Amino acid sequence: MGVREARKLARRQAIESAGLALFLSEGYAGCSVEKIASAVGIARGTFYLYYPDKRALFELFCERMYGPLVASLEGSAARLKAAGSSEEQRLMYLQMSFALAGCLEQARPVMLLHFREKWSAGPAGEVVGEWMSRIEAIAVSILEDARERKLVRELDAVTVSLAIVGAAERLIWAWLEGDERLDPDKATLEVANVFFSGIA
Amino acid sequence: MGVREARKLARRQAIESAGLALFLSEGYAGCSVEKIASAVGIARGTFYLYYPDKRALFELFCERMYGPLVASLEGSAARLKAAGSSEEQRLMYLQMSFALAGCLEQARPVMLLHFREKWSAGPAGEVVGEWMSRIEAIAVSILEDARERKLVRELDAVTVSLAIVGAAERLIWAWLEGDERLDPDKATLEVANVFFSGIA
Amino acid sequence: MGVREARKLARRQAIESAGLALFLSEGYAGCSVEKIASAVGIARGTFYLYYPDKRALFELFCERMYGPLVASLEGSAARLKAAGSSEEQRLMYLQMSFALAGCLEQARPVMLLHFREKWSAGPAGEVVGEWMSRIEAIAVSILEDARERKLVRELDAVTVSLAIVGAAERLIWAWLEGDERLDPDKATLEVANVFFSGIA
Amino acid sequence: MGVREARKLARRQAIESAGLALFLSEGYAGCSVEKIASAVGIARGTFYLYYPDKRALFELFCERMYGPLVASLEGSAARLKAAGSSEEQRLMYLQMSFALAGCLEQARPVMLLHFREKWSAGPAGEVVGEWMSRIEAIAVSILEDARERKLVRELDAVTVSLAIVGAAERLIWAWLEGDERLDPDKATLEVANVFFSGIA
DNA sequence: AATGAATGAGAGTTCATTCAT
DNA sequence: AATGAATGAACTCTCATTCAT
Numbered sequence: 001m002g003v004r005e006a007r008k009l010a011r012r013q014a015i016e017s018a019g020l021a022l023f024l025s026e027g028y029a030g031c032s033v034e035k036i037a038s039a040v041g042i043a044r045g046t047f048y049l050y051y052p053d054k055r056a057l058f059e060l061f062c063e064r065m066y067g068p069l070v071a072s073l074e075g076s077a078a079r080l081k082a083a084g085s086s087e088e089q090r091l092m093y094l095q096m097s098f099a100l101a102g103c104l105e106q107a108r109p110v111m112l113l114h115f116r117e118k119w120s121a122g123p124a125g126e127v128v129g130e131w132m133s134r135i136e137a138i139a140v141s142i143l144e145d146a147r148e149r150k151l152v153r154e155l156d157a158v159t160v161s162l163a164i165v166g167a168a169e170r171l172i173w174a175w176l177e178g179d180e181r182l183d184p185d186k187a188t189l190e191v192a193n194v195f196f197s198g199i200a
Numbered sequence: 201m202g203v204r205e206a207r208k209l210a211r212r213q214a215i216e217s218a219g220l221a222l223f224l225s226e227g228y229a230g231c232s233v234e235k236i237a238s239a240v241g242i243a244r245g246t247f248y249l250y251y252p253d254k255r256a257l258f259e260l261f262c263e264r265m266y267g268p269l270v271a272s273l274e275g276s277a278a279r280l281k282a283a284g285s286s287e288e289q290r291l292m293y294l295q296m297s298f299a300l301a302g303c304l305e306q307a308r309p310v311m312l313l314h315f316r317e318k319w320s321a322g323p324a325g326e327v328v329g330e331w332m333s334r335i336e337a338i339a340v341s342i343l344e345d346a347r348e349r350k351l352v353r354e355l356d357a358v359t360v361s362l363a364i365v366g367a368a369e370r371l372i373w374a375w376l377e378g379d380e381r382l383d384p385d386k387a388t389l390e391v392a393n394v395f396f397s398g399i400a
Numbered sequence: 401m402g403v404r405e406a407r408k409l410a411r412r413q414a415i416e417s418a419g420l421a422l423f424l425s426e427g428y429a430g431c432s433v434e435k436i437a438s439a440v441g442i443a444r445g446t447f448y449l450y451y452p453d454k455r456a457l458f459e460l461f462c463e464r465m466y467g468p469l470v471a472s473l474e475g476s477a478a479r480l481k482a483a484g485s486s487e488e489q490r491l492m493y494l495q496m497s498f499a500l501a502g503c504l505e506q507a508r509p510v511m512l513l514h515f516r517e518k519w520s521a522g523p524a525g526e527v528v529g530e531w532m533s534r535i536e537a538i539a540v541s542i543l544e545d546a547r548e549r550k551l552v553r554e555l556d557a558v559t560v561s562l563a564i565v566g567a568a569e570r571l572i573w574a575w576l577e578g579d580e581r582l583d584p585d586k587a588t589l590e591v592a593n594v595f596f597s598g599i600a
Numbered sequence: 601m602g603v604r605e606a607r608k609l610a611r612r613q614a615i616e617s618a619g620l621a622l623f624l625s626e627g628y629a630g631c632s633v634e635k636i637a638s639a640v641g642i643a644r645g646t647f648y649l650y651y652p653d654k655r656a657l658f659e660l661f662c663e664r665m666y667g668p669l670v671a672s673l674e675g676s677a678a679r680l681k682a683a684g685s686s687e688e689q690r691l692m693y694l695q696m697s698f699a700l701a702g703c704l705e706q707a708r709p710v711m712l713l714h715f716r717e718k719w720s721a722g723p724a725g726e727v728v729g730e731w732m733s734r735i736e737a738i739a740v741s742i743l744e745d746a747r748e749r750k751l752v753r754e755l756d757a758v759t760v761s762l763a764i765v766g767a768a769e770r771l772i773w774a775w776l777e778g779d780e781r782l783d784p785d786k787a788t789l790e791v792a793n794v795f796f797s798g799i800a
Numbered sequence: 801a802a803t804g805a806a807t808g809a810g811a812g813t814t815c816a817t818t819c820a821t
Numbered sequence: 822a823a824t825g826a827a828t829g830a831a832c833t834c835t836c837a838t839t840c841a842t
Binding site: 202203204232233234244245248253254 | 810811812813814815820821
């Protein structure tokens, strides 16, 4: 790799690092291109040599955050479809929980973006929304499959899938915020148990 | 009521109606006072005769949306604390579910605000955050009480409370969006059952 | 006087009192008609039943503040023109000083208006400027007369008059502000002496 | 100097020139950024590339106007303290008069700002007030020193200092306004004489 | 490749004044 | 006589993006 490419790469990384930090601390809308550029130590115009616009930088972070999650979920979905017994299914739910926990651990530094921008009105909200549709569709397919195989009782797959995703999101948020009341390892099991066996 | 009061009231309602619609469609930050005013057909300055600033209009919506919810939750919490048997407790969870469903039905036109602004950075995010702290505190107290009374098995009250609130939020959102896959009546029962008995 | 006239008068006084206080504390430009009206406890529109506009209220205060001053100065000017000896002239300067001091004492509560608005850009500045031209013209005429009668040495009447007016303004300001370093009685004499005999 | 620096400098000067003219003619508060920008022929936002806000432009003018004046006064104060005889002191007062006259001649195009904003309520008034405190403190120290050395008769230093500053201000104003009745050269001497020897 | 000057629409908010009630 | 709702231009300041250098 030539000197030029190396410098370009380094600068790209610097922009991404500063951009992420600022998106997280100030929100997508609250963080101007000028802020990012001056944090990196480049001119405003230079930013546009690396990314076509502010939105593209945000999309990049989303790709990195949701991409592996979606891949992992799709893998889990496939394996769950292959599962035989209720016991095996139960095990795989735990496996999936841990696989997802791994993804989340990886994505942790970027994860708060999801929450900050999920409901926002501008471009950021749109981007997040598209990824979430994909994730929820997978969750629904997993549960529908389980129900068809009578691995779980008769239930409304869409309702319960959304409930699971919602619950997961809320817990992830608490974990991200370092909520002291929450022990991550116990919480993963706890939630898997709640959804599998209820609170009774 | 005089002519002026009537007009004032009508205009106030028009502003609220347009303001809500715009807050919902464009988000708090994305919706300027100018947009609201011109949607109502008044001058920008006239808006400020009815509300001291944009934030005040948002707070009004929050009061209407969260106020009855909090009141209902607090009532349910009190009644649950008085419950004796596990069976009675279970019944009261259902009661609470339906009471909340009633609140939500009332608040439905405003409810999406919660989701739009929950994570936002500005004034709107602050206001919603304050209300949510209140709600989650009540949820935790409800569950802690149940656990102490051994009405539910030993569990982590905070984790599970957050999970419940998160699940509820997600389902409410789907319902708000008129998600066709979701039958509101069934969903209420379904969720109560899931949390009480699990999905197994 | 009928009940109506009495009420009208009382209201007029209330407006003036509140208006003066606000002009002084916030400046002419910084004090809205709304502020004055609500300080009095009347509606914004009612203000305009008593005064054609904000400027008119300011003009009223100026009339009261500068009117007696101008009258007193014109009287002093006339008496000084009738003075015979340098000694008599000197006495009359002292008399004038005390006469002016009397006017100022009367006008004290309004006097700060002069300083606040003298240089301001809007309507208030114009009004004050017109009064000051009148005052300075009288000062010049007084000094020119004295010079012609050889009661004072050959000097530039305009320069010295302006100097005297300027010095007086500055001292009045200090006095208004309750400058502790300043003894009003001593100061009056001091200035008269300085201008008559110099500082040597 | 590159083309861009040259242009930037030229524009900066254009902004300052237009800004000063407008501050003088309309007052700080009466002159909007829009007015300045359109006088220069630039967009409103461009103004903010050159100065962080409107106040900063005003502070710049004050620095240029008062800075040399304060420096000159402090120099004169030091020299006066070293003066021996009353005769020498008198000479130095004249010197100081001329030194100040030099400063004022330099500052002439900006000087009227002082008068326009001295009493104003907003940011401009604050800035001017701070500079004036410095100037008056120096004047007091000069006169106190002279009195202690018995170079002038026993007098109230504060009163007389303020009188001198006030007189000077008024004359400067007349000079600025090009008052035809006033001959600048004669006036400087005249005032020095008045304060030193009185008008008798 | 990199710069940063320039744009101009758009934000929230204030206010003197008018006029229908 | 009194009201206060309504206006709409004015204010300062921000920002994503473009483009000549």
